[in-house]
Amino acid sequence: MTKWILWLLLSSLTGSPILSLLFLLAVWWLSDRFTFRLLPDPLGAASRWRRRGQLQAALADNPHDRHARYELAELLLDAGRPREAAEVLRPNVEAGDEDVHTAFVMGAALARGGGAEQAAQAERVLAVARGIEPGFRLGVIDRELGRLRLSRGDFAGAREPLERFVEARPGTVEGRWLLSQALAGLGDAAGARRLREEAWAAYATLPRFRRRHERPFAWRARPWKPLATALLLLLAGAVAAWWLAPLVAAL
Numbered sequence: 001m002t003k004w005i006l007w008l009l010l011s012s013l014t015g016s017p018i019l020s021l022l023f024l025l026a027v028w029w030l031s032d033r034f035t036f037r038l039l040p041d042p043l044g045a046a047s048r049w050r051r052r053g054q055l056q057a058a059l060a061d062n063p064h065d066r067h068a069r070y071e072l073a074e075l076l077l078d079a080g081r082p083r084e085a086a087e088v089l090r091p092n093v094e095a096g097d098e099d100v101h102t103a104f105v106m107g108a109a110l111a112r113g114g115g116a117e118q119a120a121q122a123e124r125v126l127a128v129a130r131g132i133e134p135g136f137r138l139g140v141i142d143r144e145l146g147r148l149r150l151s152r153g154d155f156a157g158a159r160e161p162l163e164r165f166v167e168a169r170p171g172t173v174e175g176r177w178l179l180s181q182a183l184a185g186l187g188d189a190a191g192a193r194r195l196r197e198e199a200w201a202a203y204a205t206l207p208r209f210r211r212r213h214e215r216p217f218a219w220r221a222r223p224w225k226p227l228a229t230a231l232l233l234l235l236a237g238a239v240a241a242w243w244l245a246p247l248v249a250a251l
Contacts (some may be wrong), residue, residue, distance in 0.1 A: 069091060070097075088211050108122075119148060126148075139167075145161040158184065176198050183195065196222070199221040200218055
């Protein structure tokens with residue numbers, strides 16, 4: 001109702017309903033960028049989509065371009081397409097690439113692809129990656145192992161790598177939340193609650209540019225925070241609608 005009234009008001013002022021709608025969409029998107037960041041980033045998505053197209057074209061011309069394969073697999077993994085990422089990267093692994101970067105991306109793709117067989121393969125590949133460089137990218141291998149084991153209900157197995165991840169990244173919100181899930185699964189409710197409190201405290205001290213990734217995990221640690229923010233926004237919108245309604249009716 002609030003959005004409808006605002007659109008009517010802007011349409012009457014500008015004389016263009018379409019322009020008013022585009023303006024409101026832009027305002028909502030910008031507001032989300034500075035607050036919740038729930039809406040997708042079309043500029044970033046377009047840039048990544050274009051790069052994936054370039055890499056696919058390069059591989060069509062030269063299927064043996066290992067660097068292009070690795071970069072494309074990494075982009076597919078980040079886009080939430082782990083099975084495609086694994087298939088793209090598999091020729092590199094079969095050709096003998098055994099560096100930590102390739103092993104990690106392959107292991108992460110298998111871990112996120114689902115399925116018991118893939119999970120077992122992911123454990124082996126991530127173990128290889130950790131054997132090459134245990135502290136790779138400040139513990140991302142341990143984070144991936146912890147996620148994988150949590151998804152399989154192996155809370156005891158997830159605890160150790162997640163503790164290493166939190167130790168490697170003292171300011172991590174994600175790591176603390178994941179570790180709290182492992183402790184909760186092991187029946188340590190007090191420990192899980194303590195970690196959720198630590199996760200929120202860590203989030204509160206982060207600079208703005210680092211909060212984007214950590215925000216979903218901070219909200220899970222304290223789910224009432226985003227709900228309270230949403231309620232305040234709805235209240236503000238209702239007050240604005242109540243104030244603007246007579247103005248709109250008089251037009």
